[in-house]
Amino acid sequence: MNRSSxxxxxxxxxxxxxxxxxxxVAGIGVRHSAASGPLLSLVGRVAQIVPGVxxxxxxxxxxxxxxxxxxxxxxREKILSDFVDPVEDPAELTYGAIRGMVAALEDPxxxxxxxxxxxxxxxxxxxxxxxxxxxxxxxxVGEAGExxxxxxxxxxxxxxxxxxxxxxxxxxxxxxxxxxxxHVSAVADLIRGPEGTQxxxxxxxxxxxxxxxxxxxxxxxxxxxxxxxVIDDRIGYVWLQTFNKQAEAQLRAAIDELLKEDTKALLLDxxxxxxxxxxxxxxxxxxxxxxxxxxxxxxxxxxxxPLNALPDQVVVPADMPVVVLVTGGSASASEIVAGALQxxxxxxxxxxxxxxxxxxxxxxxxxxxxxxxxxxxxxxxPNKRDLSKADDDxxxxxxxxxxxxxxxxxxxxxxxxxxxxxxxKAVEVLEKKLAG
Numbered sequence: 412m413n414r415s416s417x418x419x420x421x422x423x424x425x426x427x428x429x430x431x432x433x434x435x436v437a438g439i440g441v442r443h444s445a446a447s448g449p450l451l452s453l454v455g456r457v458a459q460i461v462p463g464v465x466x467x468x469x470x471x472x473x474x475x476x477x478x479x480x481x482x483x484x485x486x487r488e489k490i491l492s493d494f495v496d497p498v499e500d501p502a503e504l505t506y507g508a509i510r511g512m513v514a515a516l517e518d519p520x521x522x523x524x525x526x527x528x529x530x531x532x533x534x535x536x537x538x539x540x541x542x543x544x545x546x547x548x549x550x551x552v553g554e555a556g557e558x559x560x561x562x563x564x565x566x567x568x569x570x571x572x573x574x575x576x577x578x579x580x581x582x583x584x585x586x587x588x589x590x591x592x593x594h595v596s597a598v599a600d601l602i603r604g605p606e607g608t609q610x611x612x613x614x615x616x617x618x619x620x621x622x623x624x625x626x627x628x629x630x631x632x633x634x635x636x637x638x639x640x641v642i643d644d645r646i647g648y649v650w651l652q653t654f655n656k657q658a659e660a661q662l663r664a665a666i667d668e669l670l671k672e673d674t675k676a677l678l679l680d681x682x683x684x685x686x687x688x689x690x691x692x693x694x695x696x697x698x699x700x701x702x703x704x705x706x707x708x709x710x711x712x713x714x715x716x717p718l719n720a721l722p723d724q725v726v727v728p729a730d731m732p733v734v735v736l737v738t739g740g741s742a743s744a745s746e747i748v749a750g751a752l753q754x755x756x757x758x759x760x761x762x763x764x765x766x767x768x769x770x771x772x773x774x775x776x777x778x779x780x781x782x783x784x785x786x787x788x789x790x791x792x793p794n795k796r797d798l799s800k801a802d803d804d805x806x807x808x809x810x811x812x813x814x815x816x817x818x819x820x821x822x823x824x825x826x827x828x829x830x831x832x833x834x835x836k837a838v839e840v841l842e843k844k845l846a847g
Contacts, residue, residue, distance in 0.1 A: 544569020
């Protein structure tokens, strides 16, 4: 071993001693605690809405093979000493290396967050943030496996909604910078920003031959509590738009108010609900039944683990007819709830095929304030359906018992009118159940 190689190995060992438990080491080898449950992220990466994971402790394993670390250290030192422009923040080299490792997984749901991004992430999880109020996700297009970032759903009343950005729009550019080949989390970071600033999106929209350019003013977005009302004097309606930390409590309160109105049936609207926290999905499902699994989770090298409904939490009477309304933007936690209620025969599912996300993310906070969201498991419905697997028609997700047409951007109908029409159809289903 030459002197230079020996010095590199010495410095690597010193680095491990000093930074054990830091973001660098954690990025190399991370294991989530087996004592804590797996967590679910929302419909893919979100631009301006709750990403839907909960903090976990980090369990760090240090590899005995130091060669990868030695190589990293050699490159880092060479960049710091010889790169034509001085590196102002060496930590960015470490963060860049971690991002590269995560990108190499080719998993749209895993991502690394700097301390600043993680702090914003936590604010989003509380249901309040600054941005444009739109979901983002990533999908594969074409035979070559290219990807594109699109908008599956919009927060009603938010800046994106007011700017007439629509579900299904594909993000081509942000502030004139092309998004071709960019990971959805990178696109989300560019769209986010402080209140009062503007971002310009170039969008591809079905039915238009030319791209559409829209400027949106960022502002504080607060995810509204579930909209609820009584329809036709006997049908309770609740629109739950996300599975953030308040989801179960807010839904429970809404259902309690509807039951006081002597409602005879319930319509749970999960249209364009991009998902959120796994524990909230379980708690919401537990409002409808308390016996048996809500979802199964399969981790690498382990048996299926059932996550059961919580006991003594049911508020919806067992004999009350229930319809769940879903769309292609209903994902993640929404699919867990809809899939569970469908498998157990507790509700009729109405609408379109859901998004088809079945990966579970665990969030690992790192010691320098950054965090890693890593796909660690796959979830299955109570009947052990993998919603991410395509059927013979190449469709994924929860298949509604009663299919309704999707939104047609070429029609004169607005997205709101289309949604209102779906609600009317779902009400008709409940009316027939009550009449029968």
